[in-house]
Amino acid sequence: MAKHWSLPAVDALRSDGLRIADLDTSGTPGFDGAKAEGLACLAERATVLSGLQEKLYANGRSGDKRSVLLVLQGMDTAGKGGIVRHVIGSVDPQGVDHAAFGVPTEKEKHHHFLWRIRKELPGGGQLGVFDRSHYEDVLVVRVHDLVPPEVWQPRYDEINAFEKELVDEGTTLVKVAMFVSLDEQKKRLSERLERPDKYWKFNPSDIDERAFWPAYQQAYQVMLDRTSTEYAPWHVIPADRKWFARLAVTELLIAALETLELDWPAATFDIEEQKRRLAEV
Amino acid sequence: MAKHWSLPAVDALRSDGLRIADLDTSGTPGFDGAKAEGLACLAERATVLSGLQEKLYANGRSGDKRSVLLVLQGMDTAGKGGIVRHVIGSVDPQGVDHAAFGVPTEKEKHHHFLWRIRKELPGGGQLGVFDRSHYEDVLVVRVHDLVPPEVWQPRYDEINAFEKELVDEGTTLVKVAMFVSLDEQKKRLSERLERPDKYWKFNPSDIDERAFWPAYQQAYQVMLDRTSTEYAPWHVIPADRKWFARLAVTELLIAALETLELDWPAATFDIEEQKRRLAEV
Numbered sequence A, B: 001m002a003k004h005w006s007l008p009a010v011d012a013l014r015s016d017g018l019r020i021a022d023l024d025t026s027g028t029p030g031f032d033g034a035k036a037e038g039l040a041c042l043a044e045r046a047t048v049l050s051g052l053q054e055k056l057y058a059n060g061r062s063g064d065k066r067s068v069l070l071v072l073q074g075m076d077t078a079g080k081g082g083i084v085r086h087v088i089g090s091v092d093p094q095g096v097d098h099a100a101f102g103v104p105t106e107k108e109k110h111h112h113f114l115w116r117i118r119k120e121l122p123g124g125g126q127l128g129v130f131d132r133s134h135y136e137d138v139l140v141v142r143v144h145d146l147v148p149p150e151v152w153q154p155r156y157d158e159i160n161a162f163e164k165e166l167v168d169e170g171t172t173l174v175k176v177a178m179f180v181s182l183d184e185q186k187k188r189l190s191e192r193l194e195r196p197d198k199y200w201k202f203n204p205s206d207i208d209e210r211a212f213w214p215a216y217q218q219a220y221q222v223m224l225d226r227t228s229t230e231y232a233p234w235h236v237i238p239a240d241r242k243w244f245a246r247l248a249v250t251e252l253l254i255a256a257l258e259t260l261e262l263d264w265p266a267a268t269f270d271i272e273e274q275k276r277r278l279a280e281v
Helices: A035-061 A080-086 A134-138 A155-168 A182-194 A204-210 A213-227 A242-259 A271-280 B035-061 B080-086 B134-138 B155-168 B182-194 B204-210 B213-227 B242-259 B271-280
Strands: A067-074 A096-100 A127-131 A171-179 A234-238 B067-074 B096-100 B127-131 B171-179 B234-238
Touching: A035 A067, A035 A127, A035 A242, A067 A080, A067 A134, A067 A242, A080 A127, A080 A171, A080 A242, A134 A155, A134 A213, A155 A171, A155 A213, A171 A213, A171 A242, A182 A204, A182 B271, A204 A213, A204 B271, A213 A234, A234 A242, A271 B182, A271 B204, B035 B067, B035 B127, B035 B242, B067 B080, B067 B134, B067 B242, B080 B127, B080 B171, B080 B242, B134 B155, B134 B213, B155 B171, B155 B213, B171 B213, B171 B242, B182 B204, B204 B213, B213 B234, B234 B242
Parallel strands: A067 A127, A067 A171, A096 A127, A171 A234, B067 B127, B067 B171, B096 B127, B171 B234
Antiparallel strands: none
C-alpha cells in the first residue's frame, strides 16, 4: 500500500452507498498524513505514475488496444483544471488525449449526446482525460431542464451500456467526482475576483449557479447511485484540500494502470540480427 | 537575453544560408555554458515557458484566436519525442494540442497532403505540437519516390502559401529541424537494442533508412532553402546533446510567446458588482 494510506485510495474513495449530503469535503479519506506528507507523497507517486504511463504508451505503440480514461466531474472551482495541470502534467504529453466538454455546439446538439464523446475516446496506449463528460447530460441538463425528463431519464442506462462497451473494448475507466463545500467555492470565486491573473477563470454565471447547489447535489447523488457499476465505479473526492484531491487522483490512476499488469513490449525482431545489421551501416 | 546565451536562440539557430553538410551536430550555437549550466537554465526557463503558455491559454479562453504551433522535424532518434516529453511536458496539458503524423492512412492518401494537417491545427490559445508534419511530404516522400517529382515539386510553394495563411490567421509558427550525426544515431539505435525498455522504440526499417542518409540530408537542405520564410523561418538545432536541443526549443518557444506581448485578459464584467453578488449567496 502507498505510504500514509490506511486503505487503498480505490477503496477509501469508492462511492458505494455514499450520501453527498454527509460528505466532509475537507476530509482526506484513507490518508493519514497532513499536507506536508501529502505533497511529499504526490511528488514521489507522480514518478510512479509517469513510469506506468510510459509503459501504457509503449504498449499502445506496439499494438495494444488498451487505454485508460479519466473522467472528471465537479462543480465550478472544484479543481478539475488543477488535476489536469498538476497530475496529468506529470506524464508524457505524447500519451495524453485531453478533451474538455463545454456547452454543446449547434452541430453537437443535432446529434445523440454520446456522439461528441465517442469522437474523443482515447486510442490504444493513450491516457484519455475528460474535463466534464457525458455526465453533464444528466447534471446541468437535468438541473436546468434543458431537455424533458423523458429524454434524460433513459440516459443513465444508456451511459451504463456505453461504458460497458468501452470496458469490453479495453478501456479502464477512472471516474472521479470532486466536491468542494459551498463556502470553499465562495472562497475560490472570491480569489478569482481579487486577482487580475484569475479574472479569466471567472464567469458571472458561476454565481447564478450557486442558487442551484441543492439541485446539483441531488443530480450528482442520482448520478452516483445509478452509474457507479462494478466495471466503472465512481470515486468521490473531497476537494477542499487541493493537495489531497491531486494525490487521490494520482493514486486512482496508478491503481488503474497497475491492474493492466503492463510490461515493456517484447522485441518483434531478432535482436542479435539487428545488432549485426546496425554494425554494418 | 537569457543567461549564458551570447546571441538570442532565434538568431543563433536561424537556418538562413546554413549548409547541413557543414553543421556540427554536437555544437551549442549561441550558448556559452556546458551541460550543468544548460540543465540549470532548462529548469529555470521551463517555469518562464509555463507562465507564458498559461497566459496564451487564458487569452484563448477569453476569445483570442492566436496560437503557437511547434513543428518538429528530424531523422529517427533525433529526439523529437524527448522534446515533447521534456519541454512540452513542462506546460499545462489543457493548453497543448499534440499531433504525431505517421505513414498516411488509406483515407488520408485519398486527400490532399495538407488535409490531415489542417484537421490538427491548434485552436485559439493552444500550443500546438506537430511531431513530424506536412514536411514529410517533401522529405520521406521525395527520398523514396512515393509520388513523382511533378507532384512533390509544387509542394514547397503550396507549403509556403499554407503557412502564410496560418500566420495571417494568428498562428505563430516555430519550425525546428533537429540534426544528429550518423554516428550519434548509431549510438542511439544501439541503445534501443540493448535495453528491453527501449525495444518498442526500435524498428528494423530504422536501419534501412540509414542507407538513405545522404538523400535525406539533401531533401532537408532543399526544405530549409525553399520553405524558410520571413513569416515562418526554420531553426536548425544540433541535437547530439539532448540537453541543448531541449533548452534551444524552450528558448524558441519563449521567444515566440514573448512576441505576442500577452497580458492577462481584462475582466469582462464589473468586478465590484460581482463581489457584491457573491457576498449574498
